[in-house]
Amino acid sequence: MTSSSGKQRYYITTPIYYVNDKPHIGHAYTTLACDVLARFKRLDGYETHFLTGTDEHGQKVEKSAEKAGVDPQTFTDQVSQNFRDLTAGFGFSQDDFIRTTEERHKKACQALWKRLEEKGFIYLGGYEGWYAVRDEAFYTETELVEGPNGQKLAPTGAEVEWVEEPSYFFKLSAFTEKLLEHYETNPDFIGPSSRRNEVISFVKGGLRDLSISRTTFKWGVPVPGNDEHIMYVWLDALTNYMTAVGYPDVESGIYQKFWPADLHMVGKDILRFHAVYWPAFLMAADLPLPKRVFAHGWWTNEGQKISKSLGNVIDPFALKDEFGLDQVRYFMLREVPFGNDGDYSRHQMIQRINSDLANDIGNLSQRVLSMIFKNCDAQIPTPGAYTEADQALLQQAEALLPALRDHFDRQSFHKGLEQVWDVISAANRYVDEQAPWGLKKTDPERMKTVLYVLADVIRQIAILVQPVMPESMDRMLSQMGVDPEKRSFADIGLSLQSGYALEKPVGVFPRFVEEEA
Known part of the structure; x- marks a missing residue:
């Protein structure tokens, strides 16, 4: 309506x-x-x-x-x-x-x-x-x-x-x-x-x-x-x-x-x-x-039905205090197909934080922004002409919004997030294939294009993941100089602004390390 x-x-x-x-x-x-x-x-x-x-x-x-x-x-x-x-x-x-x-x-x-x-x-x-x-x-x-x-x-x-x-x-x-x-x-x-x-x-x-x-x-x-x-x-x-x-x-x-x-x-x-x-x-x-x-x-706890008599009721505040708010938000919507019963597992929580968040999206963002900071005078570079590989990655990112609309309207949150992570995986492969660290000596203009493409894909992903992890994505977008007024889905089609002066990048998703007993 x-x-x-x-x-x-x-x-x-x-x-x-x-x-x-x-x-x-x-x-x-x-x-x-x-x-x-x-x-x-x-x-x-x-x-x-x-x-x-x-x-x-x-x-x-x-x-x-x-x-x-x-x-x-x-x-x-x-x-x-x-x-x-x-x-x-x-x-x-x-x-x-x-x-x-x-x-x-x-x-x-x-x-x-x-x-x-x-x-x-x-x-x-x-x-x-x-x-x-x-x-x-x-x-x-x-x-x-x-x-x-x-x-x-x-x-x-x-x-x-x-x-x-x-x-x-x-x-x-x-x-x-x-x-x-x-x-x-x-x-x-x-x-x-x-x-x-x-x-x-x-x-x-x-x-x-x-x-x-x-x-x-x-x-x-x-x-x-x-x-x-x-x-x-x-x-x-x-x-x-x-x-x-x-x-x-x-x-x-x-x-x-x-x-x-x-x-x-x-x-x-x-x-x-x-x-x-x-x-x-x-x-x-x-x-x-x-x-x-x-x-x-419903949720179970490490395979057991949750009940006061078993003493295994999960306190959401305790989870948030130990693992972080956005990490808990992500885990709860990614771990279980929404609509099915799900099991809370401490091991799986830590696995999601360290694999999906720290390694995948966190490492991608940190690697790319660090390379820009170090090799592009600490500024978002101006890209040159796009190759087929560049266009393929950008098109994969651009396809996310209609897919997410469809998944979220059916309350299929885990599928929507899976699709986002497919693009994150594709971006990580693209980094390895394009090897921008080697291009610095052989073709610095191409290096700038590769890093720009990656930064723009990260921008699009961060805008789309805001509903799930608002605080973390806010930090990620701010590091790239994305105007707070240009973070709606209508702004996804805009290009990342070249010339923005970066601060030294700070990791958004730290690894979770168990304290020794």
């Missing part, structure tokens, strides 16, 4: 994170992927809105606050701050941070409820069934699994309790065919394809009406007209994506500009809520549906 400013627009969201615990690697991973896409779209000329935030209602929060000996609002204020600290510590570039305890959100939720009620999709009944407080989800008898002591558990392993209470219901059963038709006509609505197949299979199994209110606790958004009932936490939580762009004021500029969202990024455990319940709520309210929901996988 194009905004009134004439720019294309892009709206991307993380799930809002549940505030009953502190942030871990999974939270950092999801927000990082969204941050990279938001930065990519901004550099590509899009007017971008990037949302993250915290989900602060529900029985689980009420119980956690009670356990901590504080009221729910004080508890959520404290824990929500931990997630703000994560966004600051990782340099995430969100445009808004939403909390579901904000007044704007309460107003949006109640407006959506009234709209669903007016359209006849909400009715009052009674709920009897299994409920998992940990998941904030209802489960049918057939979905339950047997625990190690014979107890009934949710398919996620969470404990369930039998609940009997009056409840409002949403007529989810009315949307089976409409949802299947939507998936059919919009094949990119759910990604990756393996997850799409799971959702279609679930919906084909038939949808039951959904309990959307609770009366056994009070920490939530009151149902309009009946404050004995609190809105089901997922109806409340999902509405945040519209709250942040001005709903219920659908005439507002921000709503008109950014709704529907282009991408909801979620973990695979909450895909059903985003790909079944959320579009059904929106269809019922006659509101536009998001364009895409993408579910990524």
